Amino acid sequence: MSSERNRFLFRPAVIASVLLACVIAGCGNGNTQETYDVVIVNGRVMDPETNFDGVRNVGIKNGRIVTITEEQISGTETIDASGHVVTAGFIDTEQHGLDPWGVKVNLRDGVTTQMDFEVGVLNVAEWYAAKDGKMQANFGAVAGQEYARMRVHDGMELAGPDVSMPYTLLVHRPESVEDGVEGWSVTKSSFDQINQIHEILDEELRQGALGIGSLIGYAGKGIITYEMYTSQKLAGAYGRLTAVHHRFHPSAATPTENQMGAKELIANAMALNAPLEIHHDNDYGWWENQELLRLAREQGYNVWATYYPWIAGSGNYGASVVAPDTWEKLMGYKYEETIYDPQLDKYVTRDEFLKFAKEEPGRTLVAFSPPRKQWLPEWTKVPHFTVAGDGMPGLDVNAEFLGWDGAYEDYAGHPRIAGTHAVVLRIARENGVPLMHSLSQLSYWPAKHVGDTGLKALQERGRMQEGMVADIVVFDAENVTEHATYQTGSQGLPSTGIPYVLVNGTVVVKDSKVLKDVYPGQPLRFPVEENGRYEPISAESWKETNLIETKEGLGTDTMGN
Numbered sequence: 001m002s003s004e005r006n007r008f009l010f011r012p013a014v015i016a017s018v019l020l021a022c023v024i025a026g027c028g029n030g031n032t033q034e035t036y037d038v039v040i041v042n043g044r045v046m047d048p049e050t051n052f053d054g055v056r057n058v059g060i061k062n063g064r065i066v067t068i069t070e071e072q073i074s075g076t077e078t079i080d081a082s083g084h085v086v087t088a089g090f091i092d093t094e095q096h097g098l099d100p101w102g103v104k105v106n107l108r109d110g111v112t113t114q115m116d117f118e119v120g121v122l123n124v125a126e127w128y129a130a131k132d133g134k135m136q137a138n139f140g141a142v143a144g145q146e147y148a149r150m151r152v153h154d155g156m157e158l159a160g161p162d163v164s165m166p167y168t169l170l171v172h173r174p175e176s177v178e179d180g181v182e183g184w185s186v187t188k189s190s191f192d193q194i195n196q197i198h199e200i201l202d203e204e205l206r207q208g209a210l211g212i213g214s215l216i217g218y219a220g221k222g223i224i225t226y227e228m229y230t231s232q233k234l235a236g237a238y239g240r241l242t243a244v245h246h247r248f249h250p251s252a253a254t255p256t257e258n259q260m261g262a263k264e265l266i267a268n269a270m271a272l273n274a275p276l277e278i279h280h281d282n283d284y285g286w287w288e289n290q291e292l293l294r295l296a297r298e299q300g301y302n303v304w305a306t307y308y309p310w311i312a313g314s315g316n317y318g319a320s321v322v323a324p325d326t327w328e329k330l331m332g333y334k335y336e337e338t339i340y341d342p343q344l345d346k347y348v349t350r351d352e353f354l355k356f357a358k359e360e361p362g363r364t365l366v367a368f369s370p371p372r373k374q375w376l377p378e379w380t381k382v383p384h385f386t387v388a389g390d391g392m393p394g395l396d397v398n399a400e401f402l403g404w405d406g407a408y409e410d411y412a413g414h415p416r417i418a419g420t421h422a423v424v425l426r427i428a429r430e431n432g433v434p435l436m437h438s439l440s441q442l443s444y445w446p447a448k449h450v451g452d453t454g455l456k457a458l459q460e461r462g463r464m465q466e467g468m469v470a471d472i473v474v475f476d477a478e479n480v481t482e483h484a485t486y487q488t489g490s491q492g493l494p495s496t497g498i499p500y501v502l503v504n505g506t507v508v509v510k511d512s513k514v515l516k517d518v519y520p521g522q523p524l525r526f527p528v529e530e531n532g533r534y535e536p537i538s539a540e541s542w543k544e545t546n547l548i549e550t551k552e553g554l555g556t557d558t559m560g561n
């Protein structure tokens, strides 16, 4: 591991940026007069890419880390980080709200880059434009396969910049079922429809979307394997990732074991050499998925998974995953031991569950998976298992947006939106996991894997090095902890022990308070390209690629489409 990391020290790009930094800061010529925008002094500087770990002063200018030094330095603003770790801000690839309150509470948890992968958005150009200059953290999104399927299979227009959470769950999914059929979920695509869906996604990629997000786990009956394969092929044609909530998640029963859904994606990713991020690999069979991903990475493939460090998931009473057929029969769980109602602040009986499922299918529940208690400390020890919060929008108990000023106590939902990153630091600490390893899970590995898809913005983040972008978190390693719990009133309480957060060199959390009306967040996006890259499929094109030609021509319709 260390030899792999040491190599990065000598990468030309790093040397170039250090030299550039020296030109700006005048390092090596004894110029101690340099005044930085911000200096962070006396902190324990840690960089998970190079394994650097030492007490240093950090000078920041024009949004970059210009110097990391033992010399005394001064700046317009000084942060004393004595007794604290100073490292790269956390990078989270699964935040579905990206609304002001959700971004704010995540900043308290040290998250400087918040991206909507897995669900994603539609109309990315408008989406980025609408958020430009209004975000406190860096942001980005993939193109949402589910939305493209809603257009094609439900005839929904989905225009404008707001085609993203919470609209999927609160607006678009109920709308899609008005005619009695959730087309996006259950309809199998013909070749023509696969082409229509992919032409929509191709346009989003051309506009700079970070990849394709797939919720095939919610459309496992509708998305045929060939559609999923060709979705990954399309993202791969741009070198970008597919980010997936996979099929059969979280079934533990054969022949629909959880891992079958992951294997489908991993096989495609390896055959296509297309980057893949599997989301929340938190359930039965995660150990097998992690081994497969590791072995593939050892062969050079850019494939990895995320986890969130909670023993319960969140959903609603109407969801098929908690219906008796799945929850009792496939998972073997008992309602009175696993289904917690935040409004009642208690576990519900089977009768109560069935009543709410019938009368209030949209009502929020918290679903505990008992084995996760044992698994969670192990997740904190897995290399390249990155941390993603799966944060939903910042809503109150009436499903109204809290807004930036909304009280932390008023948030109603899963606590993973507020405490995910502090939980990882606390549990890792309690289990003797080296801090540098945790920092890799929280910042370096997500930056490395997404950066390796060609996204420059993440090649210069997630690293605490001279020349890198100054997304920085300052935290107390001994005491940092979450306060968000499953109980009503505390689901959105912010983490403590993270007094300072900088985004692009601007202080946005000061003395553990998020500063109002400070918007240093930058869009993370690929440049717009002139032409799309999608090659429409047909039985004919398949034959041309896969068969030799004989004097009878290419034969009959092999694929039966």
Ligand SMILES: [Zn+2]
Pocket: 118, 245, 279, 280
């Ligand atoms: Zn998911």
